[in-house]
Amino acid sequence: QKEVEQNSGPLSVPEGAIASLNCTYSDRGSQSFFWYRQYSGKSPELIMSIYSNGDKEDGRFTAQLNKASQYVSLLIRDSQPSDSATYLCAGGVYGNNRLAFGKGNQVVVIP
Amino acid sequence: GAGVSQSPSNKVTEKGKDVELRCDPISGHTALYWYRQSLGQGLEFLIYFQGNSAPDKSGLPSDRFSAERTGGSVSTLTIQRTQQEDSAVYLCASSLARSGEETQYFGPGTRLLVL
Numbered sequence: 001q002k003e004v005e006q007n008s009g010p011l012s013v014p015e016g017a018i019a020s021l022n023c024t025y026s027d028r029g030s031q032s033f034f035w036y037r038q039y040s041g042k043s044p045e046l047i048m049s050i051y052s053n054g055d056k057e058d059g060r061f062t063a064q065l066n067k068a069s070q071y072v073s074l075l076i077r078d079s080q081p082s083d084s085a086t087y088l089c090a091g092g093v094y095g096n097n098r099l100a101f102g103k104g105n106q107v108v109v110i111p
Numbered sequence: 112g113a114g115v116s117q118s119p120s121n122k123v124t125e126k127g128k129d130v131e132l133r134c135d136p137i138s139g140h141t142a143l144y145w146y147r148q149s150l151g152q153g154l155e156f157l158i159y160f161q162g163n164s165a166p167d168k169s170g171l172p173s174d175r176f177s178a179e180r181t182g183g184s185v186s187t188l189t190i191q192r193t194q195q196e197d198s199a200v201y202l203c204a205s206s207l208a209r210s211g212e213e214t215q216y217f218g219p220g221t222r223l224l225v226l
Contacts, residue, residue: 032213043202043217044154088153092213098144098167099215103153 003027003100004091010106019076021105023089026070032092033065033072034099037085044088048074079109113137115218117203123224124193132188132221136205143186144215145178146202154202160186161208193225 004025013019025033032051036044048063050056050072056063062075072091076083086106090099116135124130136143145157156170160180171177175193180186190197200222204215 034214036217043220046214046216049214090215098156098159099213100156101146101154 003093004089004102006089006102006105008105010108012108012110013079015079015081015109015111017079019079019083019107019109021074021076021087021089021107023072023074023102024070025072025091025100027091027093027100028067028070030091030093033063034090035061035063035072035074036088036090036101038088038104039085047087076107079107081109081111083107084109115203115205115216117201117218117221119221120219121222121224123226125226126195127192129189129191130193130223132190132201132203132223134186134188134203134205134218136184136186136203137216140205140207140216141183142206142208142215143180144204144206145186145188146204147199148202148220149199157188157201190223193223195225198223198225 006023035048037047038044048061050063050065053065053067060077064073086104088104089102093100118133143160146154147157148154158165158178159167162183163180175191178188200220202220203218206213206215
């Protein structure tokens, strides 16, 4: 089992809609979780970090963490064409400073 | 302040040659990470440095890959006798590596093409 899994295929959403991305993780000791955005040909950039159960909102982005169910999600409200990118979920590896990354989900916002 | 920088931005080499990739982390960041990303794939962890030591080298794919970090700052990833399957984007990231400060900041990457 991979440490962090993102299983959904490419996600197409109309402009203004909500894009919902999910991620599961296997390490119950993980304490920190991150969502990165990666535009084609560019390096990943941090969007959100979340450490506690519940929701964390930052502008149009909301991260949700459920440690009991071992999943993390990202909601993008009022999706814009500029949100079209690949979104990478990452979790801290317990006892180690490295992050485990999922394969990413491609989001396409259709004008 | 300046972000993570990497050089070269692009490297084309012939199979069998050695290459060196450089990473300059954010000033004050004690942790440094190397990842590899092949076309359309996720990030593959290679190695992690805390200061000058590498407590986790588990991701290095073969003994042709090595990395060092000196002065707790700049790191070099060396690939010996390059193979075509080494072609990828090599990303470096750094972090403060304190509890609650694990956010990793990425450099622009080095695009390596082995012919």
